[in-house]
Amino acid sequence: MMWKPDRQGKKPLYEQIADHLEQQISYGEFPPGSLLPSERKLAEQLGVNRSTVILAFAELRSMGIVESRTGSGTRVSRTKWEAMPKHTPNWSRYCEGGSFLPNLPFLRKIREALAQQPSLIDMASGELSPDLAPTDEIAALMSEHRYTSYLGYDNPQGYVPLREALVGYLDAYRKIQTTGSSILITSGSQQSLYLITQCLLSPGDAVAIEDPSYCYSLPMFQSAGLRLFRLPVDQDGVRPEDIRILYKKHRIKMVFVNPNFQNPTGTVLSMERRRQLLHIASELGLPIVEDDPFSLTAYGEEAPVPLKSMDTNGSVLYIGSFSKIAASGLRIGWMVAPHSIVERLADARQQMDFGLSVIPQQVAAQFIQSSYFQPHLERLQLQLQFKRDLAIASLRKELPDSISFTAPQGGLHLWCQLRHDVPDGKLLEEAVRKGVVFVPGSVYGSDAGFVRFTYARAKAEDIETGISGFAQALRELLS
Amino acid sequence: MMWKPDRQGKKPLYEQIADHLEQQISYGEFPPGSLLPSERKLAEQLGVNRSTVILAFAELRSMGIVESRTGSGTRVSRTKWEAMPKHTPNWSRYCEGGSFLPNLPFLRKIREALAQQPSLIDMASGELSPDLAPTDEIAALMSEHRYTSYLGYDNPQGYVPLREALVGYLDAYRKIQTTGSSILITSGSQQSLYLITQCLLSPGDAVAIEDPSYCYSLPMFQSAGLRLFRLPVDQDGVRPEDIRILYKKHRIKMVFVNPNFQNPTGTVLSMERRRQLLHIASELGLPIVEDDPFSLTAYGEEAPVPLKSMDTNGSVLYIGSFSKIAASGLRIGWMVAPHSIVERLADARQQMDFGLSVIPQQVAAQFIQSSYFQPHLERLQLQLQFKRDLAIASLRKELPDSISFTAPQGGLHLWCQLRHDVPDGKLLEEAVRKGVVFVPGSVYGSDAGFVRFTYARAKAEDIETGISGFAQALRELLS
Ligand SMILES: Cc1ncc(COP(=O)(O)O)c(C=O)c1O
Ligand SMILES: Cc1ncc(COP(=O)(O)O)c(C=O)c1O
Numbered sequence: 001m002m003w004k005p006d007r008q009g010k011k012p013l014y015e016q017i018a019d020h021l022e023q024q025i026s027y028g029e030f031p032p033g034s035l036l037p038s039e040r041k042l043a044e045q046l047g048v049n050r051s052t053v054i055l056a057f058a059e060l061r062s063m064g065i066v067e068s069r070t071g072s073g074t075r076v077s078r079t080k081w082e083a084m085p086k087h088t089p090n091w092s093r094y095c096e097g098g099s100f101l102p103n104l105p106f107l108r109k110i111r112e113a114l115a116q117q118p119s120l121i122d123m124a125s126g127e128l129s130p131d132l133a134p135t136d137e138i139a140a141l142m143s144e145h146r147y148t149s150y151l152g153y154d155n156p157q158g159y160v161p162l163r164e165a166l167v168g169y170l171d172a173y174r175k176i177q178t179t180g181s182s183i184l185i186t187s188g189s190q191q192s193l194y195l196i197t198q199c200l201l202s203p204g205d206a207v208a209i210e211d212p213s214y215c216y217s218l219p220m221f222q223s224a225g226l227r228l229f230r231l232p233v234d235q236d237g238v239r240p241e242d243i244r245i246l247y248k249k250h251r252i253k254m255v256f257v258n259p260n261f262q263n264p265t266g267t268v269l270s271m272e273r274r275r276q277l278l279h280i281a282s283e284l285g286l287p288i289v290e291d292d293p294f295s296l297t298a299y300g301e302e303a304p305v306p307l308k309s310m311d312t313n314g315s316v317l318y319i320g321s322f323s324k325i326a327a328s329g330l331r332i333g334w335m336v337a338p339h340s341i342v343e344r345l346a347d348a349r350q351q352m353d354f355g356l357s358v359i360p361q362q363v364a365a366q367f368i369q370s371s372y373f374q375p376h377l378e379r380l381q382l383q384l385q386f387k388r389d390l391a392i393a394s395l396r397k398e399l400p401d402s403i404s405f406t407a408p409q410g411g412l413h414l415w416c417q418l419r420h421d422v423p424d425g426k427l428l429e430e431a432v433r434k435g436v437v438f439v440p441g442s443v444y445g446s447d448a449g450f451v452r453f454t455y456a457r458a459k460a461e462d463i464e465t466g467i468s469g470f471a472q473a474l475r476e477l478l479s
Numbered sequence: 480m481m482w483k484p485d486r487q488g489k490k491p492l493y494e495q496i497a498d499h500l501e502q503q504i505s506y507g508e509f510p511p512g513s514l515l516p517s518e519r520k521l522a523e524q525l526g527v528n529r530s531t532v533i534l535a536f537a538e539l540r541s542m543g544i545v546e547s548r549t550g551s552g553t554r555v556s557r558t559k560w561e562a563m564p565k566h567t568p569n570w571s572r573y574c575e576g577g578s579f580l581p582n583l584p585f586l587r588k589i590r591e592a593l594a595q596q597p598s599l600i601d602m603a604s605g606e607l608s609p610d611l612a613p614t615d616e617i618a619a620l621m622s623e624h625r626y627t628s629y630l631g632y633d634n635p636q637g638y639v640p641l642r643e644a645l646v647g648y649l650d651a652y653r654k655i656q657t658t659g660s661s662i663l664i665t666s667g668s669q670q671s672l673y674l675i676t677q678c679l680l681s682p683g684d685a686v687a688i689e690d691p692s693y694c695y696s697l698p699m700f701q702s703a704g705l706r707l708f709r710l711p712v713d714q715d716g717v718r719p720e721d722i723r724i725l726y727k728k729h730r731i732k733m734v735f736v737n738p739n740f741q742n743p744t745g746t747v748l749s750m751e752r753r754r755q756l757l758h759i760a761s762e763l764g765l766p767i768v769e770d771d772p773f774s775l776t777a778y779g780e781e782a783p784v785p786l787k788s789m790d791t792n793g794s795v796l797y798i799g800s801f802s803k804i805a806a807s808g809l810r811i812g813w814m815v816a817p818h819s820i821v822e823r824l825a826d827a828r829q830q831m832d833f834g835l836s837v838i839p840q841q842v843a844a845q846f847i848q849s850s851y852f853q854p855h856l857e858r859l860q861l862q863l864q865f866k867r868d869l870a871i872a873s874l875r876k877e878l879p880d881s882i883s884f885t886a887p888q889g890g891l892h893l894w895c896q897l898r899h900d901v902p903d904g905k906l907l908e909e910a911v912r913k914g915v916v917f918v919p920g921s922v923y924g925s926d927a928g929f930v931r932f933t934y935a936r937a938k939a940e941d942i943e944t945g946i947s948g949f950a951q952a953l954r955e956l957l958s
Contacts (some may be wrong), residue, residue, distance in 0.1 A: 087764030088793045094732075094766065095823045098678040103826050111635070130629045139626040142838075147618040150609045151806030156590070187666075187832035194831045199577040220830050253573075285566030287573065314567045323833075327630030331836040344574045347582050351699050352673045353666035353832070354802075357810040357839040359621075 004046060013048055014055035021056065022065055025076055036066065036074045101219035106428065106443050113432045121466035123453045124437040126263065126324070126412055132383055132456065133327040137372040138363055145366055149358050156346035158185025158334075159361035166334055169368045173296060175309040176318065176336060184342045186349070187356060188333040189293050189321040195335075195345040196254075196289060196317065197224040206250040210238055214263040214291075215256050216445035230445065231255070233262060235406065237269030240276035247284050255281070255288050260295035260304045264444045264452040265415045266408025268304050275310070282313035293321040293333075296377060298410040299385035308336060317341065322364060324412060324456075325380065331356070332364045381410075384456055387463060388414065391455040394467035402474065412456035415441075418449045422477050427451075430476055434469035483525060492527055493534035500535065501544055504555055515545065515553045580698035585907065585922050592911045600945035602932045603916040605742065605803070605891055611862055611935065612806040616851040617842055624845055628837050635825035637664025637813075638840035645813055648847045652775060654788040655797065655815060663821045665828070666835060667812040668772050668800040674814075674824040675733075675768060675796065676703040685729040689717055693742040693770075694735050695924035709924065710734070712741060714885065716748030719755035726763050734760070734767050739774035739783045743923045743931040744894045745887025747783050754789070761792035772800040772812075775856060777889040778864035787815060796820065801843060803891060803935075804859065810835070811843045860889075863935055866942060867893065870934040873946035881953065891935035894920075897928045901956050906930075909955055913948035 005016040024030060036042070039057065043050040057074050060066040068074040102108070110124045149159075157163065163180035170176040186192045193215070201207065203225025209215040211230035221228055229246045231238040237259055246252045257277075259269035269277070281288050288307060295303040308318035321333035335342070349355060367373055388407065391414050395403055405416040424440035431438060441450025451470075458466055484495040503509060515521075518536065522529040536553050539545040547553040581587070589603045628638075636642065642659035649655040665671045672694070680686065682704025688694040690709035700707055708725045710717040716738055725731045736756070738748035748756070760767050767786060774782040787797035800812035814821070828834060846852055867886065870893050874882055884895040903919035910917060920929025930949075937945055 086761040086792050088761075089764050089766040091766075091817050091819055094679040095819050097681045097684070098827075099682065100678045100827045100830075102823070103830060108826070125632065127631050130631070133630045135626070135628075135630055138630065138838075142626050143622045147614070147621050149614075149808075151612045151614055151617065151808035152606050152609070153604065153807045187835075190830070191832040199579045200573040202576045203578065205576070218830060223830075282565040282567075285568050287568040287570075313565050328632045328833070329628075329630035329837040331833065338570050340570055340574050344581070347587070348577075348579045351579075351582060351669070351697060351702075353670040354807070354810065356666075357836055358808040359617075359839045359842060360836040363838060 005048065014052045014059065017042075017046065017048070017053065017056035018059040021060060022063075025065060030076045032076050032078045034076050036076065038073060099223055099225075101223045103219065104217060104443055106424070106440055107217065109428065110437050110439065113437055117432070119435065120432065121436040121462045121469065122457045123455065123463075123466050123470075124439045125457045126454055127328040128324070128380075128412070128456050129459055131459070132380055133329075134367065134372065134376045135327070137370070137376060138327070138330075138367060141363060141366045141370060141372070145362075147359065147362065149362055151358060154355045154358050154361070156350050156355060157181075157183065157342060158346075158356065159358055159365065162332075162361045162365040163334075165365040165369050170320075170336065173303070174292075174306050174320070176306060178336050181339050182336055182342060184335045184337065184345055184349075185356060185361060186333045186335060187331045187353075188323050188328070189291055189319045190333070191349070192319040192333055192335045193218065193256075193289075193291065194220055195349060197221055197226060199345055199348045200341070201226055201253060205254075206246075206252045208243060208246050208252045208255045210257060210262065212264055212441060212444035212446040212450070213256070214258060214444065217443045231257075233265055233267055235267060237262065237267050237273055238277070240273055240280050243277070243280050243286070244284070247286060252286070255286060256291065257288060257307075258291045258294075259307060260292055261297065261408055261411030263294070263411065264413050264439070264441070264446075264450075266406065266411050266413060268409065271305075274305075274307055278307060278310055278313065278315065281315040286315065287317060288315050289317045289319065291319045293319075293324045294411040296325045297381060297384055297412070299381050299388070301409065303410070314338065325377065326364075326367065330360050330364055332360055383460075384410075384412065387455040387458075387460055390460060390463040391453055391467060394464045398468050398471035399474065402478075412454050414453045414455060416451050416453065418451065418474070420474075420478055421449055422474065424448055426477055427473060430473035431470050434473045436466040436469040436473075438470060484527065493531045493538060496521075496525060496527070496532065496535035497538040500539060501542075504544060509555045511555050511557045513555050515555065517552060578702055578704075580702045582698060583696060583922055585903070585919055586696065588907065589916050589918065592916055596911070598914070599911065600915040600941045600948065601936045602934065602942075602945050602949075603918045604936045605933055606807040607803070607859075607891070607935050608938055610938070611859055612808075613846065613851065613855045614806070616849070616855060617806070617809075617846060620842060620845045620849060620851070624841075626838065626841065628841055630837060633834045633837050633840070635829050635834060636660075636662065636821060637825075637835065638837055638844065641811075641840045641844040642813075644844040644848050649799075649815065652782070653771075653785050653799070655785060657815050660818050661815055661821060663814045663816065663824055663828075664835060664840060665812045665814060666810045666832075667802050667807070668770055668798045669812070670828070671798040671812055671814045672697065672735075672768075672770065673699055674828060676700055676705060678824055678827045679820070680705055680732060684733075685725075685731045687722060687725050687731045687734045689736060689741065691743055691920060691923035691925040691929070692735075693737060693923065696922045710736075712744055712746055714746060716741065716746050716752055717756070719752055719759050722756070722759050722765070723763070726765065731765070734765060735770065736767060736786075737770045737773075738786060739771055740776065740887055740890030742773070742890065743892050743918070743920065743925075743929075745885065745890050745892060747888065750784075753784075753786055757786060757789055757792065757794065760794040765794065766796060767794050768796045768798065770798045772798075772803045773890040775804045776860060776863055776891070778860050778867070780888065782889070793817065804856065805843075805846065809839050809843055811839060862939075863889075863891065866934040866937075866939055869939060869942040870932055870946060873943045877947050877950035878953065881957075891933050893932045893934060895930050895932065897930065897953070899953075899957055900928055901953065903927055905956055906952060909952035910949050913952045915945040915948040915952075917949060 005013045039053045043053045066074050067077050163183045206227040208229045210233050231242050290307045308316045318336040402419045403416050424442050439452040484492045518532045522532045545553050546556050642662045685706040687708045689712050710721050769786045787795045797815040881898045882895050918931040
């Protein structure tokens with residue numbers, strides 16, 4: 001296919017042509033001293049006026065790249081090109097390469113705002129505040145237990161003592177019976193999701209995700225070439241019958257759910273629906289990915305029972321993480337899966353990053369087996385509930401008539417619907433000006449008019465100020 | 480395309496057909512109560528004898544999946560399918576999915592052998608033995624400095640104090656001037672290579688790698704859909720003029736080199752060729768990836784100067800790592816690149832794994848700034864040289880006439896050519912039986928008859944036994 005200038009492009013045609021010729025010359029298509037095609041011929045080939053080509057040649061001449069002599073056409077300059085000009089690689093073109101899509105614009109905007117303005121009240125990042133993370137406990141463990149493990153490349157599935165500690169943890173806290181050989185240690189739930197989308201699914205495969213959901217915010221699904229179908233979430237989670245419909249229509253290959261205090265809605269999948277979901281999965285031979293980072297934050301009552309503990313048929317790939325119950329900076333998560341899957345993913349992960357550092361794995365293993373763990377969890381649950389109540393009280397005070405929500409019984413987030421129609425981007429911008437960031441609901445796939453507030457990340461004393469800043473921003477946009 | 484049974488397959492044709500029909504039924508292609516195609520029609524479609532289809536139907540009947548009544552054909556059983564049989568997902572099919580290729584068979588074989596037989600002498604894994612890793616120093620640092628950083632999601636480019644420490648380290652040890660904003664902390668060189676192949680190159684792009692090389696052993700290049708072209712390595716490294724030829728022929732988009740104590744050959748790219756390489760890169764606007772994990776192991780003399788420190792044009796993406804000079808289990812590497820590239824890769828990496836744990840990054844920052852670092856390096860260089868000499872002495876003693884090599888002046892590996900033609904796989908198998916593993920040269924893309932011995936990984940006192948085991952294996956195959 002011949003190159004043609006882009007008539008809709010921002011650059012004038014003659015400049016596009018000059019750039020193109022320069023590139024071709026630099027690539028060696030026209031060596032130093034060689035004759036370029038005549039103005040008339042080039043104009044014909046490119047479908048432009050001859051005057052446009054004349055302008056392009058003039059441009060190249062002014063840069064010393066070509067020389068024209070009357071009657072003998074236009075030649076690539078010898079002096080210029082034999083002195084071999086230097087070219088820095090065209091990095092911006094490399095940045096645009098690759099099948100890996102960038103993060104969503106809103107998420108990048110929030111990240112930049114937080115980097116530029118550290119005083120912003122962060123009600124956007126889905127993580128615990130410094131005072132909720134067990135930093136002191138971890139520091140204590142690091143100085144109590146002298147580090148002794150061999151610091152070589154780790155076992156591809158992850159540090160053996162951590163996998164063994166997790167067998168006990170999963171049994172005690174999540175009623176999941178498993179063995180160390182069915183566990184893969186990952187860099188948080190994120191890496192589990194990444195490995196599944198990259199290694200177990202093929203481009204073109206259809207998968208189902210919740211609507212709204214954290215998965216929706218991840219371009220990695222599109223980067224892997226997957227076709228996404230949505231399972232609407234109501235107050236009891238997804239409706240399992242929808243899965244059957246999607247299976248019939250699109251031959252979905254996998255279902256991703258976050259059944260316990262779902263991000264962003266806070267919803268818990270009802271017990272009745274859990275049973276139906278597993279039933280349908282086994283009927284269709286369909287794998288369910290259960291992403292379960294929040295369950296142990298449950299305020300007051302017992303944590304919901306995971307699908308995996310009810311999964312007699314072996315349909316569930318279970319994903320856990322310390323990010324939301326201990327510290328996201330540990331970067332420790334795990335997957336419980338059939339050994340063949342664990343092996344396949346461990347082999348791929350070795351090629352990507354050679355596995356995790358042994359040090360945080362050792363620390364994590366010590367932490368869950370230590371006497372610090374249970375008291376930490378209890379304190380965390382109380383503090384999160386306290387922060388949730390602060391956020392709710394502030395919203396009731398600041399925006400009694402403009403917002404509605406259901407108080408979540410666990411997790412880090414409050415999902416709110418605005419009564420008025422406000423453009424997402426404008427609201428975020430205005431909120432940043434008022435000193436607070438939140439995540440627009442559209443990031444998770446919802447219609448306009450939803451917002452997610454994370455109450456876990458901000459200091460307790462900042463929550464009211466944050467919500468008040470948001471309220472001001474909203475009022476300003478509505479006035 | 481219609482499914483056809485596989486005549487070369489291990490399963491009998493009728494079983495393949497029964498399996499296929501069962502699957503189609505379970506997918507709902509033939510709902511309960513529906514009529515299957517007639518025996519004659521199916522035989523025609525599948526290109527088999529009618530008797531084969533009769534057998535397949537009998538098989539399905541025996542499982543209660545279908546029912547036949549004389550004169551009215553074969554129907555999908557209602558009782559069976561409405562009772563909804565349970566299907567575990569077909570995990571093996573999921574394992575085969577994805578564009579991500581598994582590791583090379585030889586490498587998986589070596590990994591398995593080491594896992595099953597921990598007493599094997601490991602002359603295959605490219606890493607330091609426990610006594611060479613600074614485990615005590617790191618343990619001391621961990622208990623000296625109480626851990627204090629916030630354990631939240633890290634800065635996407637990596638822990639700021641580590642990036643700052645690396646600025647000083649790169650200047651002092653590698654003569655590279657850079658700033659923290661041009662550094663990306665990665666999970667070893669491996670993750671740098673992975674990010675580059677995934678995010679800066681597109682499927683179909685051509686790239687050049689050394690022949691033989693570590694890159695050759697990585698299926699990730701193929702997984703990313705790249706076309707690989709080889710740059711032969713002689714005693715002075717690659718010949719830069721070859722790059723120009725590949726560029727003209729295939730429009731290569733990037734060149735990957737490991738110029739200092741190359742893996743596997745141990746070669747150092749000559750100074751003259753470094754200049755030429757940079758010259759050609761700048762002439763063509765071609766990025767060079769300089770993978771430099773070994774340079775600070777240099778025995779005796781000063782470490783070779785990296786391309787990056789001579790790169791006035793900004794053509795080089797520089798990759799470093801602590802794996803080969805401190806501990807691979809730290810999983811700390813770095814890339815020095817234009818800020819736009821660092822940002823793009825950091826954004827992608829966030830989506831893959833949300834970055835590295837803060838803990839080993841803090842430990843690494845402390846280590847390179849501590850008084851432990853320089854003495855550790857000096858000891859490491861001496862010990863590696865000592866182990867190299869042990870390996871060479873053993874080879875001279877055990878196989879004086881069957882093997883040739885050049886003594887490397889740095890790095891972890893000894894690259895050897897056998898005088899005789901022996902099949903790679905047989906030699907490896909026999910060596911495992913004799914208690915030692917090495918890596919066949921073909922893993923790195925070389926012709927048959929080359930082997931890589933890593934002398935860094937085994938205990939000094941095991942090297943002679945390991946080489947002797949290899950020698951026995953070789954003699955046995957030659958006899
Ligand atoms: C539902 C869900 N899954 C996965 C993740 C990724 O967390 P991590 O990788 O830190 O475990 C998050 C983080 O926000 C999440 O909300
Ligand atoms: C040349 C080269 N590059 C990169 C790597 C990957 O090492 P790491 O990710 O541990 O830094 C290796 C390991 O063998 C290597 O030899």
